[in-house]
Amino acid sequence: MSTTADRVRELIAVSGFTHRDFAERIGLDATKLSKSLGGSRRFSSLDLAQVSEQCGVTVDWLITGVExxxxxxxxxxxxxxxxxxxxxxxxxxxxxxxxxxxxxxxxxxxxxxxxxxxxxxxxxxxxxxxxxxxxxxxxxxxxxxxxxxxxxxxxxxxxxxxxxxxxxxxxxxxxxxxxxxxxxxxxxxxxxxxxxxxxxxxxxxxxxxxxDAEYRLDQSERQANAFAATLLMPLERLRAEAGTSKIDETSFARLADELAVSPSSLALRLKDLGLIDSDVCDQFRKLSSAKAAAMAGRSAVYAGLVSKASRPRxxxxxxxxxxxxxxxxxxTLRPYAALLGVGVDSLRESLESH
Structure with missing residues (x-):
C-alpha cells in the first residue's frame, strides 16, 4: 500500500462496508470519496481525521504508511x-x-x-x-x-x-x-x-x-537529576539562606516548603554544596514533606498540593x-473529547448549551 488512497481502500475492504456506506460513516460525499480513491481529488485534512477515527488508525499512518x-x-x-x-x-x-x-x-x-x-x-x-x-x-x-x-x-x-x-x-x-x-x-x-x-x-x-540508585549510575540520569536539583534548588538562593544565619531545623523546614522540594533532596543538595555537614544532612533527611510544611505553618497549603498531585491532568x-x-x-470533536476523557455527545451538548 504505497499511497494514502491505497491505505484507505484497504481499510474500506477490511471494514466490510460499501464505499457509499463508508463515506456516510465518515461524513463524506460518496462521489468525493470515489474521486479521492481514484486520484482526481486529494483527501482533505478533515477527511483523513475522520477516516482515522472511524478505523482506529493514525493520520500519520494514513499519510506515510509507517507505524x-x-x-x-x-x-x-x-x-x-x-x-x-x-x-x-x-x-x-x-x-x-x-x-x-x-x-x-x-x-x-x-x-x-x-x-x-x-x-x-x-x-x-x-x-x-x-x-x-x-x-x-x-x-x-x-x-x-x-x-x-x-x-x-x-x-x-x-x-x-x-x-x-x-x-x-x-x-x-x-x-x-x-x-x-x-x-x-x-x-x-x-x-x-x-x-x-x-x-x-x-x-x-x-x-x-x-x-533509584541504579538509574543514577547512568550519565544521562545523573545529568537530568543534576538539572532538576539545580532548577528547583538554585545555588544563589541556598547560599543566601546559609549566609544569613546558621541553617537550623526550623529554617530548613521553611526552605524546603518554600522551594516545594522534599527535605531529603534539599538536605543532600546542601551537603553537596558544602553548606551543611553529613551529620546535619542525616538529621534533616529524617523530616517528611508533611512535617516540614507543618513546621512552616503551611499544612493547609500542603494538603491542597497533595490533592492536586493526586489527580490526573x-x-x-x-x-x-x-x-x-x-x-x-x-x-472533529472526538480528539478534544478523548483528551478530556469525556463522551463526544455529552461534550457537544455542553458546548452548545445555553
Missing part, C-alpha cells in the same frame, strides 16, 4: 510501564495529527546540549523568568508548558513509575504519574524536562524511578490545539 516506533514499544513492555507507554503513544499520535492539521508543537528548546547540567538549569530558569513565570509556582506543569511549549500530562499509573519523556520532530511530551508526594512529582517533571532539553534518547526516555497545550482544530473545522 510510530512508540507503538511497538508500548506493545513490548509489560506492567505499569506499558500503561504509561500506551498513554504516551495516544498523546503523541494526537500531537502528530494536530501538526498535520496545522497546529504544531510550540516547542521552545534552548540549544543547551553539550553544556553542564547546572548551566542548563540556570538558562532554563532565566527563560522561565523571561516569559513572566516562576519555578516557585505551585502549578509547575503549567509553567513548563508556558515556558517551553512541551505537552505535560499527569496520569494515574499506579506505584513504581515516575515518568517518561517523548522527543521527536513533532512531539515533545512529559508524562508523569499521579502521586501523594507533590515534591516527587515536581522533581520528575523537572527531570524529564532535563532529558528533553539535553536531547536524550530522541524518540523515548522512560524513568521508572528517578530516585490532561496536557493543556494539546487540549487547546485540539479544540482550535475542531473550532476551525480541521478536525
Amino acid at each position: 510510530p516506533e512508540l507503538a511497538v514499544a508500548a506493545r513490548s513492555t509489560g506492567g505499569t510501564a506499558a500503561l504509561a507507554l500506551e498513554e504516551a503513544q495516544r498523546l503523541s499520535t494526537t500531537r502528530s495529527d494536530m501538526a498535520f492539521l496545522g497546529f504544531g508543537q510550540p516547542w521552545r528548546g534552548l540549544d543547551l546540549q553539550q553544556r553542564a547540567a547546572e548551566e542548563q538549569a540556570e538558562a532554563a530558569r532565566a527563560h522561565i523568568t523571561a516569559v513572566g513565570r516562576s519555578v516557585a509556582e505551585p502549578e509547575f506543569a503549567e509553567v513548563i508548558e508556558a515556558a517551553f511549549g512541551a505537552d505535560v500530562t499527569v496520569c494515574a499509573l499506579g506505584p513504581g513509575f515516575d515518568g517518561l519523556s517523548v522527543s521527536s520532530d513533532e512531539v515533545k511530551l512529559i508524562l508523569v504519574g499521579t502521586s501523594q508526594i507533590p515534591a516527587r512529582q515536581r522533581f520528575t517533571i523537572a527531570h524529564e524536562l532535563g532529558h528533553l532539553l539535553n536531547g536524550d534518547d530522541q524518540q523515548l526516555h522512560v524513568d521508572a524511578n528517578v530516585y 490532561p496536557p493543556g497545550l494539546l487540549c487547546r490545539d485540539a479544540y482550535q482544530a475542531y473550532e476551525t473545522g480541521e478536525a
Whole structure:
C-alpha cells in the first residue's frame, strides 16, 4: 500500500462496508470519496481525521504508511510501564495529527546540549523568568508548558513509575504519574524536562524511578537529576539562606516548603554544596514533606498540593490545539473529547448549551 488512497481502500475492504456506506460513516460525499480513491481529488485534512477515527488508525499512518516506533514499544513492555507507554503513544499520535492539521508543537528548546547540567538549569530558569513565570509556582506543569511549549500530562499509573519523556520532530511530551508526594512529582517533571532539553534518547526516555540508585549510575540520569536539583534548588538562593544565619531545623523546614522540594533532596543538595555537614544532612533527611510544611505553618497549603498531585491532568497545550482544530473545522470533536476523557455527545451538548 504505497499511497494514502491505497491505505484507505484497504481499510474500506477490511471494514466490510460499501464505499457509499463508508463515506456516510465518515461524513463524506460518496462521489468525493470515489474521486479521492481514484486520484482526481486529494483527501482533505478533515477527511483523513475522520477516516482515522472511524478505523482506529493514525493520520500519520494514513499519510506515510509507517507505524510510530512508540507503538511497538508500548506493545513490548509489560506492567505499569506499558500503561504509561500506551498513554504516551495516544498523546503523541494526537500531537502528530494536530501538526498535520496545522497546529504544531510550540516547542521552545534552548540549544543547551553539550553544556553542564547546572548551566542548563540556570538558562532554563532565566527563560522561565523571561516569559513572566516562576519555578516557585505551585502549578509547575503549567509553567513548563508556558515556558517551553512541551505537552505535560499527569496520569494515574499506579506505584513504581515516575515518568517518561517523548522527543521527536513533532512531539515533545512529559508524562508523569499521579502521586501523594507533590515534591516527587515536581522533581520528575523537572527531570524529564532535563532529558528533553539535553536531547536524550530522541524518540523515548522512560524513568521508572528517578530516585533509584541504579538509574543514577547512568550519565544521562545523573545529568537530568543534576538539572532538576539545580532548577528547583538554585545555588544563589541556598547560599543566601546559609549566609544569613546558621541553617537550623526550623529554617530548613521553611526552605524546603518554600522551594516545594522534599527535605531529603534539599538536605543532600546542601551537603553537596558544602553548606551543611553529613551529620546535619542525616538529621534533616529524617523530616517528611508533611512535617516540614507543618513546621512552616503551611499544612493547609500542603494538603491542597497533595490533592492536586493526586489527580490526573490532561496536557493543556494539546487540549487547546485540539479544540482550535475542531473550532476551525480541521478536525472533529472526538480528539478534544478523548483528551478530556469525556463522551463526544455529552461534550457537544455542553458546548452548545445555553
